[in-house]
Amino acid sequence: MAKAATPATKKVAAPRPKAPAKAAATKTAPARKPVAAKAAKDHPIRDQIAATRDTIKSEASKKAASLKQDATTLKNQASTKARDAATKGKDKAAEAVGSLAKLLEDSAGTVDSKFGKQYGDYARSAASTVAGLATTLDKKDLDELAASTRDMVKKNPAIAVGAATVIGFVLARMLKGSSND
Helix, strand or coil: CCCCCCCCCCCCCCCCCCCCCCCHHHCCCCCCCCHHHHHHHHCHHHHHHHHHHHHHHHHHHHHHHHHHHHHHHHHHHHHHHHHHHHHHHHHHHHHHHHHHHHHHHHHHHHHHHHHCHHHHHHHHHHHHHHHHHHHHHHHCCHHHHHHHHHHHHHHCHHHHHHHHHHHHHHHHHHHHHHHHC
16 A cells, blocks of 8 residues: 655745845945055154164164273273282382381390390391291282282181281371371
């Protein structure tokens, strides 16, 4: 029992109406200018600012280099003058210490006669130690003196503080005495 074949019915969709065209789409677009020509023509101030910035940057770099060179020159001159002054001070100190050694040596005879030979020998020993210090000051340059002083301070800080105190006291008395004149 076969059923009778029925023709297949297909539903066909009705065509949809097209959307109405937009009003703006019907107008023609204006012709565009090339981008490069527009950028150069429309931004002359930006170009001037960039050129001015580059000029200022270049001038600032030149001025900075010039100032750095001047500062280096002044630093070298100051170092040279300071070294010369320190050398003169070292020479004067060596001369003063030598004079002190001579004074101690000369006074050893007086100490012998007033206090005895033993104390005169102490004065001679002190004179030879001070004379050795004067010779050391004369022979060594500033860098060697600074290094040996640094080493001495590291090894004996108490002696360094005591010596600085005595030197400060002597300098203060000398300056006070010269200001009264």
